[in-house]
Amino acid sequence: MSGVRGATGTSGEGPGGEAARDPARAPAGAPAAVAALELAGLTKSFQGRRAADAVSLTVPPGSLTGLVGPNGAGKTTSLMMAVGLLRPDAGTARVFGVDVWSRPEEAKRLLGVLPDGLALPERLTGGELLTYWGLLRGLDAHTTRARAAELLRVLELTDAEERGTLVIEYSTGMRKKIGLATALLHAPRMLVLDEPYEAVDPVSARVLTAILRRFTAAGGAVVISSHVMPLVEQLCDRVAIIADGRVRADGELAGVRGAGTLEDAFVRLVGHREMDEGELTWLGG
Numbered sequence: 001m002s003g004v005r006g007a008t009g010t011s012g013e014g015p016g017g018e019a020a021r022d023p024a025r026a027p028a029g030a031p032a033a034v035a036a037l038e039l040a041g042l043t044k045s046f047q048g049r050r051a052a053d054a055v056s057l058t059v060p061p062g063s064l065t066g067l068v069g070p071n072g073a074g075k076t077t078s079l080m081m082a083v084g085l086l087r088p089d090a091g092t093a094r095v096f097g098v099d100v101w102s103r104p105e106e107a108k109r110l111l112g113v114l115p116d117g118l119a120l121p122e123r124l125t126g127g128e129l130l131t132y133w134g135l136l137r138g139l140d141a142h143t144t145r146a147r148a149a150e151l152l153r154v155l156e157l158t159d160a161e162e163r164g165t166l167v168i169e170y171s172t173g174m175r176k177k178i179g180l181a182t183a184l185l186h187a188p189r190m191l192v193l194d195e196p197y198e199a200v201d202p203v204s205a206r207v208l209t210a211i212l213r214r215f216t217a218a219g220g221a222v223v224i225s226s227h228v229m230p231l232v233e234q235l236c237d238r239v240a241i242i243a244d245g246r247v248r249a250d251g252e253l254a255g256v257r258g259a260g261t262l263e264d265a266f267v268r269l270v271g272h273r274e275m276d277e278g279e280l281t282w283l284g285g
């Protein structure tokens with residue numbers, strides 16, 4: 001099911017109790033007037049080849065959408081255009097009604113982004129990085145300090161912080177977690193996370209799931225990309241399948257999945273390749 005689920009109107013609020021002033025936040029109990037994310041005709045070519053071809057997608061508030069597709073399908077390209085990190089050749093992206101290209105500052109306040117491959121200052125500890133990030137995002141020092149400590153604790157990065165470990169020394173999973181912390185720090189309303197579960201241990205994965213569920217229950221919306229179909233089936237209420245830069249199916253999970261599994265639907269829409277008998281015969285011989 002999609003739509004606003006259990007919105008309380010207060011949890012997940014941004015700094016300074018912005019809910020009352022921010023038109024993008026619906027009052028408690030009110031029907032959602034605008035989509036959390038609306039992509040229309042996003043198109044991008046690299047060296048004359050279309051990586052994203054008129055990608056359109058609507059994400060309601062309170063929903064968790066899984067974006068799936070083969071390697072090179074255009075998921076990252078689409079997500080980066082959706083959040084204002086890659087300029088599209090054509091098309092628009094709106095976050096809670098705010099155009100990410102014409103109103104970037106407002107859009108950035110609403111968005112929390114975990115990009116593919118973090119471009120973060122790395123010669124800082126996780127705590128220092130969050131402090132720097134909070135100041136960049138306009139949070140006051142007290143709020144930044146309190147939230148940073150809480151995020152480090154919840155994401156189990158406190159030990160590393162106490163040892164003075166720099167982000168450059170972090171493991172892959174730890175880097176994913178500190179990236180996630182930067183995405184959450186300013187209490188956005190829309191999370192766009194490129195493969196957030198990749199390299200994250202099972203305990204941290206549970207924490208991440210709890211965070212995302214709480215976030216959507218408060219009326220926020222999440223889009224994740226993932227290659228792990230069972231994870232998407234378990235976690236997401238909506239799914240979009242993308243191949244060759246085009247959205248092949250999207251909507252509520254049950255509708256896209258049909259009678260089989262999500263993997264069945266994926267293979268049906270995207271196609272699959274069997275390995276020939278004669279291929280790689282030199283392996284294991």
Ligand SMILES: Nc1ncnc2c1ncn2[C@@H]1O[C@H](COP(=O)(O)OP(=O)(O)OP(=O)(O)O)[C@@H](O)[C@H]1O
Pocket residue numbers: 046047050051069070071072073074075076077078
């Ligand atoms: N900066 C770039 N320059 C040139 N080509 C690019 C660039 N970024 C992406 N591409 C190409 O665009 C296509 C889509 O790439 P994209 O990274 O969006 O796919 P993806 O679905 O995220 O793949 P994966 O699941 O492997 O991460 C690919 O053919 C890729 O080679």
